[in-house]
Amino acid sequence: MKKKVSIHDIAKQLNVSAATVSFVLNGKAAEKRISEEMEQKILKHVNLLGYRPNRIAKSLRTGKSKIIGMLVEGIADPFFSAIARIIEEQAYKLDYKIFYASTENDSRITRNIIGAFRDTQVDGYIIVPPPGIEDDIQALMDDNFPVVLFDRYFPGLATCNIVVDNFDGVYQAMRHFLQHNYKNIGLVTIPSSQTQMRDRLNGYHHAITESGRTPYVKTIAFDLKPDQEKISHEIKLFLQEHRQIDAILFATNYLAISGLEAIKQLGKSVPRDIAVIGFDDNTHFSLFSPSITAVAQPIREISEHIMQQLMACLTGHEKAPEKKTTVLQTKLIIRESSQKQ
Amino acid sequence: MKKKVSIHDIAKQLNVSAATVSFVLNGKAAEKRISEEMEQKILKHVNLLGYRPNRIAKSLRTGKSKIIGMLVEGIADPFFSAIARIIEEQAYKLDYKIFYASTENDSRITRNIIGAFRDTQVDGYIIVPPPGIEDDIQALMDDNFPVVLFDRYFPGLATCNIVVDNFDGVYQAMRHFLQHNYKNIGLVTIPSSQTQMRDRLNGYHHAITESGRTPYVKTIAFDLKPDQEKISHEIKLFLQEHRQIDAILFATNYLAISGLEAIKQLGKSVPRDIAVIGFDDNTHFSLFSPSITAVAQPIREISEHIMQQLMACLTGHEKAPEKKTTVLQTKLIIRESSQKQ
DNA sequence: TTATACTATTTAATCGATTAAGCAAAACGC
DNA sequence: GCGTTTTGCTTAATCGATTAAATAGTATAA
Numbered sequence: 001m002k003k004k005v006s007i008h009d010i011a012k013q014l015n016v017s018a019a020t021v022s023f024v025l026n027g028k029a030a031e032k033r034i035s036e037e038m039e040q041k042i043l044k045h046v047n048l049l050g051y052r053p054n055r056i057a058k059s060l061r062t063g064k065s066k067i068i069g070m071l072v073e074g075i076a077d078p079f080f081s082a083i084a085r086i087i088e089e090q091a092y093k094l095d096y097k098i099f100y101a102s103t104e105n106d107s108r109i110t111r112n113i114i115g116a117f118r119d120t121q122v123d124g125y126i127i128v129p130p131p132g133i134e135d136d137i138q139a140l141m142d143d144n145f146p147v148v149l150f151d152r153y154f155p156g157l158a159t160c161n162i163v164v165d166n167f168d169g170v171y172q173a174m175r176h177f178l179q180h181n182y183k184n185i186g187l188v189t190i191p192s193s194q195t196q197m198r199d200r201l202n203g204y205h206h207a208i209t210e211s212g213r214t215p216y217v218k219t220i221a222f223d224l225k226p227d228q229e230k231i232s233h234e235i236k237l238f239l240q241e242h243r244q245i246d247a248i249l250f251a252t253n254y255l256a257i258s259g260l261e262a263i264k265q266l267g268k269s270v271p272r273d274i275a276v277i278g279f280d281d282n283t284h285f286s287l288f289s290p291s292i293t294a295v296a297q298p299i300r301e302i303s304e305h306i307m308q309q310l311m312a313c314l315t316g317h318e319k320a321p322e323k324k325t326t327v328l329q330t331k332l333i334i335r336e337s338s339q340k341q
Numbered sequence: 342m343k344k345k346v347s348i349h350d351i352a353k354q355l356n357v358s359a360a361t362v363s364f365v366l367n368g369k370a371a372e373k374r375i376s377e378e379m380e381q382k383i384l385k386h387v388n389l390l391g392y393r394p395n396r397i398a399k400s401l402r403t404g405k406s407k408i409i410g411m412l413v414e415g416i417a418d419p420f421f422s423a424i425a426r427i428i429e430e431q432a433y434k435l436d437y438k439i440f441y442a443s444t445e446n447d448s449r450i451t452r453n454i455i456g457a458f459r460d461t462q463v464d465g466y467i468i469v470p471p472p473g474i475e476d477d478i479q480a481l482m483d484d485n486f487p488v489v490l491f492d493r494y495f496p497g498l499a500t501c502n503i504v505v506d507n508f509d510g511v512y513q514a515m516r517h518f519l520q521h522n523y524k525n526i527g528l529v530t531i532p533s534s535q536t537q538m539r540d541r542l543n544g545y546h547h548a549i550t551e552s553g554r555t556p557y558v559k560t561i562a563f564d565l566k567p568d569q570e571k572i573s574h575e576i577k578l579f580l581q582e583h584r585q586i587d588a589i590l591f592a593t594n595y596l597a598i599s600g601l602e603a604i605k606q607l608g609k610s611v612p613r614d615i616a617v618i619g620f621d622d623n624t625h626f627s628l629f630s631p632s633i634t635a636v637a638q639p640i641r642e643i644s645e646h647i648m649q650q651l652m653a654c655l656t657g658h659e660k661a662p663e664k665k666t667t668v669l670q671t672k673l674i675i676r677e678s679s680q681k682q
Numbered sequence: 683t684t685a686t687a688c689t690a691t692t693t694a695a696t697c698g699a700t701t702a703a704g705c706a707a708a709a710c711g712c
Numbered sequence: 713g714c715g716t717t718t719t720g721c722t723t724a725a726t727c728g729a730t731t732a733a734a735t736a737g738t739a740t741a742a
Contacts, residue, residue, distance in 0.1 A: 076422045099440065398729035
């Protein structure tokens with residue numbers, strides 16, 4: 001194991017001080033009046049030895065880790081992993097690295113992770129917040145850490161937020177159902193009062209009220225998430241109880257999956273017996289038979305806005321960038337599952 | 342912004358030395374003969390102030406970062422993200438954190454990432470290696486870094502490897518086709534000579550030869566991966582060229598997706614006109630109509646073996662654990678797409 | 683009584699960088 | 713020719729921990 005070379009090794013071998021080497025390596029040669037000749041000599045030798053600065057030491061001295069902490073509900077969720085992929089790509093370009101962690105939408109787990117990230121001195125946070133975590137987020141901000149929330153947010157907190165127009169996304173899906181003459185439109189959602197779910201629910205009720213229809217809402221406990229079977233079962237019961245339902249909107253991706261399973265098990269045909277739209281698109285929805293209509297979130301746009309905001313805070317010279325909520329538009333991808341043949 | 346408290350602050354406030362505090366916090370009170378009384382006093386005060394050690398400083402001193410670098414082909418790929426999720430979970434339990442990065446199976450990108458990870462002083466590496474990266478992996482090992490490869494490996498390198506029995510996985514799929522009396526079985530794969538793909542191809546040829554059938558192999562250039570349309574197109578041409586094909590095995594998940602699209606576009610019916618099996622299962626395969634038969638990899642088992650191996654190396658007291666290749670078995674999940682009704 | 687051992691803690695070096703402040707030599711001004 | 717700048721570097725402190733070695737005080741042994 002070849003021992004690591006430090007800036008002092010370089011300095012000693014060239015009979016200069018470590019400071020000089022440091023200045024050159026940080027592009028401060030001119031500023032610090034290092035001669036052209038010396039600069040070249042150092043650069044050449046650094047290349048020769050393949051020396052690379054120890055980032056830990058650098059971090060300790062500068063107080064910057066060049067690491068961003070990213071907390072999502074679950075890294076295996078296709079929506080979040082797609083965003084993670086793009087964020088990662090951009091971060092590397094900007095010489096940042098990303099710590100991911102999954103919160104399972106649990107505040108205790110989230111609190112732990114935030115603690116661990118703080119210990120590691122991450123420079124900034126990208127968070128999909130679970131409920132009940134306001135104080136911890138506020139604490140981060142009090143300590144001047146850049147924080148960007150996405151997917152949902154806390155109206156009471158002055159954070160940067162990147163979200164989609166959940167209300168309008170659902171509203172458009174509902175309009176589509178109504179235009180295709182569906183009469184009894186149900187919603188399957190989760191019992192969350194967080195912004196994203198609340199807005200989807202509001203969008204539903206708005207469309208229902210506006211059109212004078214009857215609402216049919218089924219709420220599936222969040223802790224069933226790992227148990228697809230149980231969710232299917234609940235949805236089956238719901239559909240059997242309200243046989244008049246001829247169209248249904250699923251408020252999340254995994255509910256749509258289990259919902260389709262339920263419909264299949266009931267022997268009903270999509271969209272003949274019942275039309276379907278899912279919130280969040282999915283690579284596979286186009287391949288289902290019938291293909292599934294979905295409210296798609298603009299993944300790339302979301303990711304880019306997140307990084308833009310975070311970088312603005314991270315490089316912000318004292319004056320913190322305005323805290324604001326960016327609302328992006330969803331897109332209804334119309335496929336077979338929502339239109340009678 | 343409340344300024345951070347350091348171990349020296351604690352020490353000063355209690356009129357003891359930082360060393361004493363450090364010993365207590367690292368559970369070395371007994372070993373270092375710190376009095377019970379002093380220990381309690383320190384612990385109490387540490388709790389009171391909510392002091393948490395700076396990990397960067399600790400890392401600099403100890404040379405350990407408690408970070409594991411994980412390089413996969415793409416974090417958005419469901420197979421890799423599922424594994425990442427489990428690894429993450431286990432790592433946090435063991436007080437490690439994970440850096441993920443996507444290699445896109447490109448050696449240049451991979452080399453860059455490895456460089457970046459080294460600069461950050463990660464303690465160990467979990468790698469899904471792209472081709473042509475042997476020397477870089479060897480260099481890591483020469484420098485005594487724990488390295489675990491998975492999904493594929495280099496037979497010439499003495500690394501720890503966790504893989505599945507790709508040969509047998511494909512062979513079983515083929516046996517299944519043959520038992521259901523399919524005559525002309527095609528394989529759609531990618532032009533990779535890496536172990537995982539080579540073994541799948543060998544499994545195919547072995548079954549074909551053994552049964553005296555004719556092989557039909559279509560190789561899809563890897564760089565088409567982002568372009569589902571083009572892949573579908575290629576597969577359509579292949580199927581039109583060999584109209585006798587009545588069963589087809591897709592060597593990767595994304596090929597199966599595009600392949601199904603191709604079959605759909607050709608107006609053929611699965612499994613009546615053509616039967617299908619995919620390598621790698623997928624949460625949604627059971628929901629497709631027909632549902633898709635798949636060779637499933639044991640995700641949890643793979644993840645656990647990876648962590649086990651890595652931890653063995655990481656905590657290995659000098660004597661490096663034996664380098665070995667662990668081969669896990671796949672499971673054929675039989676669904677509708679591979680059996681004539 | 684004096685040497686020795688043990689106890690409980692401190693001192694100080696160290697990890698590998700950054701950076702404010704310092705300083706000698708050369709150049710410049712008059 | 714002497715003071716003042718400028719040039720081109722170096723010195724040394726610092727970030728916040730860890731840890732080998734040192735030390736002061738007390739107990740034990742011969």
